[in-house]
Amino acid sequence: MLHMRCRSRTICLSLAFITISLHLLLALVSLPIYHQSCDPPLPPRTHILRDLAHTNYTSVGISGLAEPPTDTTQRDSSNKDANKDAKGHVQTLSGVGISVKESKYASVDMPVNVGRYGTNRAESVESGLTKLEALFDHPLYNMPAPPIPEEDWLLKVQPKAKASEKSSQMWVSASQADYVDGQWNSSSNSHPPWLRFHLGISRWQLYPHRDPNMDALTQQLATHRIVSAVQKSGGTQLKLVMSFPNYGQAMFKPMKQERDEETNSDLYYFSDFERHNAEIAAFHLDRVLGYRRIPPVVGRLVDVVKEIKDVTTDRKLARTFFTSPVGNVCFYGQCSYYCSTEHAVCGRPRDLEASLAVMLPDLSLAVRRSWRSPWRRSYSRSKLAKWESEPDYCSTVTKTPPFNKGTRLVDFIDLVILDFLMSNMDRHHYETFEKFGNNTFLVHLDNGRAFGRHSKDEPSILAPLEQCCRIRRTTWLRLRLLSLPQYRLSDVMRASLSHDPLHSVAPLLSEPHLAALDRRLKTVLETVSRCQKRQSEDGGDDGVLYDDIA
Numbered sequence: 001m002l003h004m005r006c007r008s009r010t011i012c013l014s015l016a017f018i019t020i021s022l023h024l025l026l027a028l029v030s031l032p033i034y035h036q037s038c039d040p041p042l043p044p045r046t047h048i049l050r051d052l053a054h055t056n057y058t059s060v061g062i063s064g065l066a067e068p069p070t071d072t073t074q075r076d077s078s079n080k081d082a083n084k085d086a087k088g089h090v091q092t093l094s095g096v097g098i099s100v101k102e103s104k105y106a107s108v109d110m111p112v113n114v115g116r117y118g119t120n121r122a123e124s125v126e127s128g129l130t131k132l133e134a135l136f137d138h139p140l141y142n143m144p145a146p147p148i149p150e151e152d153w154l155l156k157v158q159p160k161a162k163a164s165e166k167s168s169q170m171w172v173s174a175s176q177a178d179y180v181d182g183q184w185n186s187s188s189n190s191h192p193p194w195l196r197f198h199l200g201i202s203r204w205q206l207y208p209h210r211d212p213n214m215d216a217l218t219q220q221l222a223t224h225r226i227v228s229a230v231q232k233s234g235g236t237q238l239k240l241v242m243s244f245p246n247y248g249q250a251m252f253k254p255m256k257q258e259r260d261e262e263t264n265s266d267l268y269y270f271s272d273f274e275r276h277n278a279e280i281a282a283f284h285l286d287r288v289l290g291y292r293r294i295p296p297v298v299g300r301l302v303d304v305v306k307e308i309k310d311v312t313t314d315r316k317l318a319r320t321f322f323t324s325p326v327g328n329v330c331f332y333g334q335c336s337y338y339c340s341t342e343h344a345v346c347g348r349p350r351d352l353e354a355s356l357a358v359m360l361p362d363l364s365l366a367v368r369r370s371w372r373s374p375w376r377r378s379y380s381r382s383k384l385a386k387w388e389s390e391p392d393y394c395s396t397v398t399k400t401p402p403f404n405k406g407t408r409l410v411d412f413i414d415l416v417i418l419d420f421l422m423s424n425m426d427r428h429h430y431e432t433f434e435k436f437g438n439n440t441f442l443v444h445l446d447n448g449r450a451f452g453r454h455s456k457d458e459p460s461i462l463a464p465l466e467q468c469c470r471i472r473r474t475t476w477l478r479l480r481l482l483s484l485p486q487y488r489l490s491d492v493m494r495a496s497l498s499h500d501p502l503h504s505v506a507p508l509l510s511e512p513h514l515a516a517l518d519r520r521l522k523t524v525l526e527t528v529s530r531c532q533k534r535q536s537e538d539g540g541d542d543g544v545l546y547d548d549i550a
């Protein structure tokens with residue numbers, strides 16, 4: 001008995017010894033791994049402000065920028081904390097359950113591509129996410145703003161209709177049965193995400209920075225059931241309007257070519273295909289630049305049979321479906337460009353990549369005005385536009401309304417910079433909300449022809465900046481921030497795009513496109529420096545920066 005007890009004690013002691021040794025060994029092995037995966041700490045904010053204040057500009061307003069971030073743009077304060085995490089940060093797109101595991105994208109393994117500098121892409125995304133958080137925390141993205149007056153909101157919630165005034169409709173049509181009757185009242189908590197988005201549009205932006213509604217809105221676009229799909233008229237290429245059970249709607253543009261295919265350089269920009277990934281990347285870029293003038297767009301794998309053919313009431317569209325020789329389901333719809341059997345879009349065998357952009361409020365509620373761009377291309381293979389031949393073209397433009405007053409010119413330059421960065425030559429028009437007159441932001445719709453070429457830049461897109469030498473100070477400061485290694489544009493874009501559901505299929509922008517963003521950003525900043533140099537040589541004041549900070 002005594003012998004047995006002694007033996008079991010020895011065994012217990014040996015086991016305890018082995019366990020402790022294994023733990024020690026594990027700790028020793030994992031220590032260097034933790035060290036490797038840590039990013040170098042970001043320099044304190046004062047360094048960045050000093051970097052920005054460095055060289056050729058006076059640091060007006062910088063002290064004001066260091067104030068704590070406030071968000072006075074939210075209409076309903078009860079909403080404010082809705083999606084905040086424990087640190088008080090608003091969750092990013094991925095935090096809302098566009099979880100790869102739960103969705104149909106789960107079947108596609110997350111690609112781990114080898115990126116620049118030999119690091120793998122997953123690691124670059126990780127460190128980019130830290131940079132993106134730091135960027136969005138920066139005072140330049142959190143500038144204190146006065147509360148928004150009532151007339152500066154695009155829409156108003158109508159007081160609740162009395163029950164007696166409500167329609168006494170006793171029946172619903174078959175297609176209406178797919179819609180869910182919402183219990184909406186004037187409290188924003190009961191509103192579906194698309195309605196919150198509409199109600200959040202103001203005179204100067206489509207949505208606020210760190211919008212608490214963004215996660216819910218993008219999740220709706222990415223996952224909600226599609227109950228209807230009809231062709232959208234207007235424009236030249238095929239696109240559909242899709243509807244969700246909660247009456248939300250989205251503009252659908254299908255994938256027409258592989259993401260890393262470069263546009264054929266013999267093709268004129270106006271014959272180029274639209275790209276679904278360009279629509280998605282443009283939304284992210286616009287947000288990273290701090291503009292917030294593109295309606296949110298997400299990528300989605302759409303089942304062309306279940307989510308288009310079976311639910312469409314559009315007979316003209318339904319008639320164009322066919323099965324390809326290899327068994328993929330294809331369709332081409334009706335439009336003025338590329339709507340033929342030769343240019344059909346095809347599922348694999350039924351899944352088709354597409355972009356879904358949230359629809360702006362219906363024109364019956366909020367009229368938009370479409371403006372012809374003064375720097376519009378000639379859309380001819382032989383004719384030059386005026387801005388290409390007249391040396392003093394800018395001064396003619398700035399003497400003409402609406403460019404002669406307010407912020408129209410600098411808002412247009414903002415758009416030009418976005419277009420140059422993503423190499424979009426197809427900006428013939430831009431839109432504004434009529435309610436706000438000329439004193440408002442420009443809605444940056446239709447970005448499908450961007451990101452066509454990464455190996456070449458298109459300097460003519462920058463002509464308005466080159467010719468007018470004018471830029472918002474806040475835009476310039478943010479561009480300089482994005483040129484610093486701590487916030488590098490390509491890194492924050494890679495990270496931002498990693499939140500999109502289609503990232504799990506393949507990165508939305510290939511590495512050469514991301515590298516092109518950094519290269520083009522440098523060109524923009526050099527153009528501004530040249531302007532400043534020229535003006536100081538002419539003995540003028542600093543007329544290049546439009547001071548929107550003071």
Ligand SMILES: Nc1ncnc2c1ncn2[C@@H]1O[C@H](COP(=O)(O)OP(=O)(O)OP(=O)(O)O)[C@@H](O)[C@H]1O
Nearest residue numbers: 234235236237251295357358359360445446447448
């Ligand atoms: N998110 C949106 N919400 C509401 N309307 C939109 C939205 N996006 C685009 N539109 C409208 O739809 C029309 C066509 O869209 P878009 O310009 O993207 O198509 P397109 O085929 O690329 O046009 P084009 O051939 O003229 O370049 C535009 O006139 C625009 O006003």
Ligand SMILES: [Mn+2]
Nearest residue numbers: 274446448449
């Ligand atoms: Mn277009």
